[in-house]
Amino acid sequence: MTEPLLDVRQLSRRFAAVDALKTLNFSVEAGEVHALIGPNGAGKTTFIHHVSGALQPDSGSIHFAGRDVTRRSMHQRVAAGMARSYQITNVFRGLSALDNVALAVQGRADSGSSFRFWRPVRCETALFDEARGYLAQVGLADQVETVAGNLSHGEQRALELAMALATRPKLLLLDEPMAGTGPEESARMVELIEQLARHVTILLVEHDMAAVFRLADRISVLVNGQLICTGTPEAVRQNADVRRAYLGDHL
């Protein structure tokens, strides 16, 4: 059996007196779409913050692509091939969509050093051509020059995705990509993620269950900082603990 792309072992984190994450064991296999679901406050975003390196665990380890990255900083994890999108849209609102993605392309090690002080970036056509490609991929080909702050909410979510893609990730951490989008935009986002999933491994945190059950190869359920179940969508649907966690009071 091959090693998982992302392997989280015995991860724990306490905030003050609250166990936010309790000895979590979690893995994402290369090529799959793995969804993480759970009620509000279960610790999903906290978990993503630990995987991406924004927070440090009290104990446990995180292995990515065969390397221990537990103590690696966020930018080192990105360089290793881990990209994330944010639950609350996090783009450079004053920059054009193109500049947003070009920044992401420029940040990649293989696009050359950014310690360059003389040559104007606008002369680097390769950078912008590549950026246009990612914008086209997420359906923003017509909005290249639009200032990000003027894009619609759904378009900003797509832009965020294009920026993540531009880092050429092995693993894409999507923190509620559907958050705040209307039904039409949601449907487009699901299609988009479906396309992306052919090339890149995805860890998806999402509340929209229809989307989760359509996209995910495997689903893990997080409740009160503990994983109560991991399995195929069908297995999760049948799982008694999951039913209790979600439907508990109504049974």
Added chain:
Amino acid sequence: MAFYRPAPYQKPLAGILLLALLALPTVLTAFGQEFYIGFATRVLIFALAASSLNLVLGFGGMFSLGHAAFFGAGAYAAAICLNSGISEALFALPLSMLAAGLFALMVGAVSLRTRGVYFIMITLAFAQMAYYLFVSARSWGGDDGLPLPARMTLGGLPLAGDAALFYTALGCLGLVIVLLGRLAEARFGRVIQAIRENETRMEALGYPVFRYRLLCFALGGALAGLAGALLANLSGLASPNLLQWTQSGTLLVMLIIGGVGYLYGGVVGAVVLLGLEEVLAGFTLHWHIGLGLLLLGVVLFAPKGVAALFGKRHD
């Protein structure tokens, strides 16, 4: 905020200004106003210092209240060079920049671990520390400062004449402005401007934010050191007063008046502030009150600075 982009009329305007400045010493001499060559040199030097702060604060978004420490360090480095026999500007000026830059690198390495007001305050504290160190360094003149035996030479030619020093300062300022303009549109400049806007996002795009910030901070320190070295030549003295926090405040005030993040913000600010000083001081002994009221007016009514009245930083 968007990336820096020069306004279309900026280059021709700068060209005209440069021509006027080139002619200035001749004109002043013709009218028997040689005194003002020294004043103009002072303005150029402060324009350079405020521009170096612009790199750190305007483009890098790092609110340093200790920038005068590097200004003063450059002045002392130049004075020490001259006192130990290195009088060639082509060596002494880069050495001064190196000294100030390395000092800024050390200060930045500690300070950039903090954020917000803590950063403001820790840079301030480092500057105070440097100030007290120089005040108590008796071998460097202590309170009185370290006098220069003579001005530097440039390529073997002495800078003793006021016009010669004026042109040296003008050359340095011109080079620095060109450098900053190029830098702002190059990869490095875009990265530091993006970090100014959203540090976490840049980290999440794979940028080692700390390294970019630190280099930007050190570069700003080195350029401030250059200004300090020139000022030491002008006044014939490296004084600990150059490192005082009120000096950092003055540089900040210049930059804010001129326009933070505008390429010429530092230049405009130095001209306006030092010009005002000169004019107001002619009217009354208590011109500080007038200056203070004017600054309050700028804060309340022109919050983006004077340069903002002429050009847009973003579209």
Added chain:
Amino acid sequence: MLQLFLEQALNGLQFGLMLFLLAAGLTLVFGIMDCINLAHGSLYMVGAYFVAAAAQAADSFWIGLGAGVAGAAVLGLLLELSLFRQLYKRDHLSQVLATFALILIANEAVRMIWGAQPVMLNPPEALAGPVEFELFGETFFYPAYRLLIIAVGLAVGGLLYLLVAKSRVGMWVRAGAANREMTEALGINVQRLFTAVFVFGAALCALAGGLLGPLLAVQVGMGESVLILAFVVIIIGGIGSIRGALVGSLIVGTVDTLGRALLPTLLRAALPADAASTLGPALASILIYLLMAGILFFKPQGLFPARA
């Protein structure tokens, strides 16, 4: 040696308590409204001049102190209503520029009114001499006036601490420092609360200025050096925290005073006389800044962060 140490320890305590009076107002202004007030030192200076002028007019230190403090409070009120209220919502750059302008205006105004020469402020006559007391079988002398400052400092400091830590208004203030929006949402008028805090801070500035007046010269520029120390204090203690300001003040006051008094002596024991006499004063004067850098290196939010 013991005499020196005890005397300097008391001086450090006295200095620390005065710093606390300054830092308390500053840390709250900083913490609640996120406002950098460089002119806080100017309030201290102007307060000291008010006290000196009033004391001279009334020929009584105590009446002068009361009148000066009241005058500074009124000045604080005017400043808050006319200027600071507009500054709270502005960015740090504007705040620095505006309050820097205030420093220029205050210094120049004082120079115009009272002249460039330092103004003398005499301590009350009854307290002019030293006090004698015995400890460990030895006799010590310590100026009575300095003991008074310590007593007043302890009393005001303790009162302030109780006010902020225990009273209802204090609870609002702390809540405002920790989370302004929530405090407002709960129906507390933060605006009025802050006016009160600002005025109170100005009064404390004048109190410190008036009490220190007889020890230091009352002169233009006295505010700037003490302002930096007050900043160091609140950074060490954690912005917005009264407890932090108290601990920070005592640390800075003691370390600075003892460092200046004892470091040269200590260094002379360890180093050649020449090196010690150069290094001693230099090290003593930067000691608190080193301390602050060290604390921030390990605790970037200070010792008692007010915000979670």
